[in-house]
Amino acid sequence: MYFGPGKKVERSQEIWHGNIWKESPRFRCASIKINEVLYNCGDFVVYRESSNRIGRILAIVEVDGELKVTIQHVLQFIELPGNLQSNDRRERSPREVWLFDRNMENALVEVELQTIIKRVVVTILYTEDTIHNNSSVVIREILYKHQGHWKIRNVTYSYRHPSEFAPLEEPETNLPIYKLYIDLYFDDFGTFRNVYHSLSGVYIQIGNLPFDKRKQLKNHFVLEFIPFGGSFEEFIAPFVAEMKTLENRKIMDVQGTKSIVIASLGDITADLPQGNDLVGVKRHSATRGCHTCNAIKDSWTSNNIDLPLISRYHHLTDRQFEEISAAPTITRRNEIAAEYGLWICSPILDNLKRERHLQSPHDVYHAIARKVLRFLRITIDALSPEGKLAFILAWKTFEYPRSWQKLSNPISHIESFMMSDSLRLAMVIPFILNRILKPQNFKQSEIDKFRSQTGVSRSDLVIKLWLIKYWILVTKTMSMAFMHSFTEEDYTKLRECLDNERRLLSQVFI
Structure with missing residues (x-):
């Protein structure tokens, strides 16, 4: 298991390559001493770039075996775009600076430790009631870009740094310290393929394990199954109580050595309805x-x-x-x-230290599988009787990978398809449909409706647009979402695929 600092790498795969691990004091080093001065993550500092600048320490990370500091840029009034340099901001500028949204290009930079000059007092005014020294510099707004235009929003509309919502006072001790990243999974599932009986399962994983270990079934720990009619909150209460104890540290025997163990919630993942429940x-x-x-x-x-x-x-x-x-x-x-x-x-999980929305991502597997299954239904419903026969023939003669289990008939058994079935079929359906691209294989009413929605006049082009462009876009997005690791370029491509998919599918099918 890994217990070191977050790592800045070209291709992200492990939990410690992500921002929660890098920035939260509950999972990595929370402070660093530079020239006998202790700096904490979340501090504002003056550092050397081409000139002296103000920035905020977001994380202490390892880059190619060397510790560096991740800095979020802070802007002076003169650095704001001209259309945002209002007289009001000019008057406030002697005692005010502006955060540069961390998702903007060049907003974050990794700097050498020796470039840090000193700490400065900067107060973020999440509310006007925030207590601050009248002589200190304040931040009220964030500069960001939306649809190609620079905008400013109140700093209230931003995620707080983990040092603010999940602080941790580092224990002064000579004992080894182990910080555990606990992932929680919650799912309601049916005990039969097409007859739903609500049975819930709660699982945990330890995020300190590397990816090749986390994907092994033996490293998924089942807390328990919640029986029919059971209450999640009643069931999870003992787990929450134990986690609260571990959040505050606990001395344990680790391989014969007395050690301090600190465990905190990392990511909380659930299917769409349950995911909403867990954040209230x-x-x-x-x-x-x-x-x-x-x-x-x-x-x-x-x-x-x-x-x-x-x-x-x-x-x-x-x-x-x-x-x-x-x-x-x-x-x-x-x-x-x-x-x-x-x-x-x-929700009961609010008794633990977490950012309920940031640390509760949408379940990618369920979301994509349900989207693909819906698109499958739309496509099958659009087939004429002749088209369905042609589809079945192409489906039966298609050369599937030998490792795949045999899929049920998608025409007659689509309602009993499991999520894994729909994802497998989605990978090959563009090739299957390409073999039956004839207007007579599709209902004329569907062709007419699609023609009016897209503005394309020819029936053969409409079918190619639907089956080739749209299905290829869906499968490309699916394949990218389930990649084992990501570069910054991969994230950019995935965002583009998701945006194109949202725009095109909503234009035609919603």
Whole structure:
């Protein structure tokens, strides 16, 4: 198992290549001594670049075997785009600076330890009530780019640094310290393929294990199965109590050596409905049913979503839960909860130190498998009777990999397809469909509808557009999402694929 600092690598694969591990004091080194001065992650410092600049220490990382500091750029007024240099900001500029959004190009830089000059006091005003020294420099806003245009948003609409939402005071001891990254998985699943009986499973993994170990079945630890009608909160309460003890450190015997063990939640993954439950957000059928953003249901596929401005942030959700709790009547509580898309009470996992939205990503496997299965149904429904016969013939004669189990008939048994079945079929369906690309194999009503939605007049071109362009885009996105490791270029390509897929599929099929 790995217990060292986060690593900056060209191709990311391990948990310690990610930002949560790199930046959280609960998983890596929280401070470093430079010229006899102790610097903590989250501190603002002056450092040398081409000139002296102010930046924020986000992480202490290992780069090619050498420790470096990851700095987030902080901007002076003169560095803001001209259209954002208002008179009001000019007047505030002597005691104010601006954060450069970390997702922007060149916003983060790894610097040598010796380039750090000194610590400076900078206060981030998440609210106007934030207590700060009147003589200190403050940050109220973040510079970012949306649809090619520079914009500024309030710093409230940003994820706080892990040193703020999950602080850890390093113990002064000579004992070895082991920090564990605990991943939690929760899933409701049916005990039969097409007859649903709700049985829940809760699993944990230790993120300190390398990828080739984490994918082994023996390293998935089943806490227990929640029986039919059981309550997740009642079941998980003992686990939460034990985790709270481990968050505060516990002395254990590790291979005959007395050691300090600290364990904290890493990622919490669940299928779509359960994922919402674990962060206290209503199910996806609600008006605001996304557990990572506040987009209303009708605008999920919009081209104009300014995601940083509408994302859910832990500190803002906390205020919303407080507002719900303070409501005088149950009716009023329900009204406020519906407005925010939240449950009445915060979830039990909020008793642990975490950023509920940042550390609860959407389950990629379930999301992509369900999308592919829906597209399969749409495609099969569009086939004429002759087309279905042609599809079955092409499907039966296709040369599948020998390691695959035989798939059920996708025409007659699509409703009993498991997620793995739909993902396997998606990998080969562009080749199968390419063998039956004839207008008579598709319902004329579907061709006419697709023609009106795309503006293409010829039936043969409409079919090629649907089956070749759209299915290839879906399968390309799927293959990229399930890559074992990623470079920065891979992340950029995946974002482009997802954006193109959202734009094209929503234009035609929603």
